[in-house]
Amino acid sequence: MGKCTALFVVSGVLLAGLGYMLYTPLPAHLANQWQLQKMFGRFKVAFLASEVSYQLGLNGNERMYGIRKTINYLFKNSATEEDQAALEIYDTELNGVPVRVYKPKSAKGALPGLVYYHGGGWTVMNIATYDAQCAHIARKTNIIVISVEYRLAPENPFPAGFDDCVQVALYALQKGSRPQP
Template sequence: MSKPLDLIPSHLQTRVQGAALRRVLTLPRPVLRRIAGEPIRIDGQELALEAQALLRLQALAGRTQLSADTAEKARAGMREAAEIIGNAPVAEVEARSERIPTASGGLDARLYRPETLTEPSELMVFYHGGGWVIGDLDSHDGLCRMLAEHIGIRVLSVDYRLAPEHPFPAAVDDAIDGYRYALDHAEELGSTPDSLLVGGDSAGGNLAAAVAQHATASGTKKPVLQALLYPAVDASVRRRSRELFGEGFLLTDTDMDWFMDHYQPDPDLRGDPRLSVLLAEDLSDLPPAYVVTAGFDPLRDEGEEYVRRLRQAGVPVAARRFPDLMHGFLNLYAAGGRFQEVLFEIIGSIRASLALRS
């Protein structure tokens, strides 16, 4: 017997699934609680109801991990998931393609500008997440549009090379090249060399931190801010949060091993500070940082340890843990509710940081 979705053309199935998901998440909370099950409380934290319901629905659909048999299958899975969640419409943002020349041949990039923004502005050089193996310009298109529109700045999203085709340090080299391009072409991009910031989520947060460290150490003009959104900062050890949240919260322990085995297969080299940025000997004089962590995230403790080390080194840091959410929540903002609420808090914090600077 055919399943209901089998009667719908394949190119429309993800839209149907996405509409159904968003509809479920708007049900009355008592109904949503019945779908989600008993509240999940770990380490003194309670998972947000919308997050628990979404994870429950993903489990029922067989979507329990980000990794796959091959990198291509994992990338296809992320594209499909992004299509199902969808993007909240941001009609008033213009996007144009850029090409960044590099020694390895060149990188695609995408520049976002709010249509009402005609004067020069700050420019965020943004690096997408995905464990250095999955993700691309399209997977984070909606998020970059939201950042540009609601912070009121331009955003340059850099499509760095992915592993395993291009293992470490290819992504770091590309991230640095993307930042240098933004410095060298700041006026063409609608900004100035004194008005650049770096940002990224997860693996992208790792790259943003690596760029900030490289710029500081090399004497290159530093970004004015580093926005690190649940970043991966230490591949050398397992912390308590990985043991607590390594199963059932979107990013799994298996996923993390799979990503790292593709990006840096040699365990003996994972302490390289270009990868494990937390292990850099000198963190002093780095640009101010805004660091976001999630309570139910295997990466939580390393991100918060990086905050501690930055503060110890005298770096101004604003840190925010969202104790009721899991890794990757920014990619879920189009589901509304709690996911959209925290995105706007993050946007407000970055806006405030830039306003204080000026």
């Protein structure tokens, strides 16, 4: 077998293995299967890349740091220009917790609000990974959205992140629709 043939066979096996690894079986009735496949594939790539970088010593002793960094990079999702033009978006602190506020520019008077807690199981992701979703919600529903940048574990063990979320919820309940920059 020649070198070209061997390279072709090895490349094919690696690509087939990668495709098999990235595939996630989903129920046939789901409407957005391709979007879900992409999302699950991103998570799998993030975990694989962070594990390789950890094994190579690129993340020091912190496996979680590599996972968090890779997931935040792969899932960063900025607000669209249309959403940015229609909203006043700013970062501030409410009750000592960092948040990002999305307020419709066309708003007059008090508005309903939503306190948004990003996914990530208290360990990964941040407000930047949900920027587009929060902006879209605020613009389409004409409400104020407050996205909470809660503290993440393992650096801040549970219930630190939960306590941050409670503090922002209490602020929203006490102050109503007036988060100040």
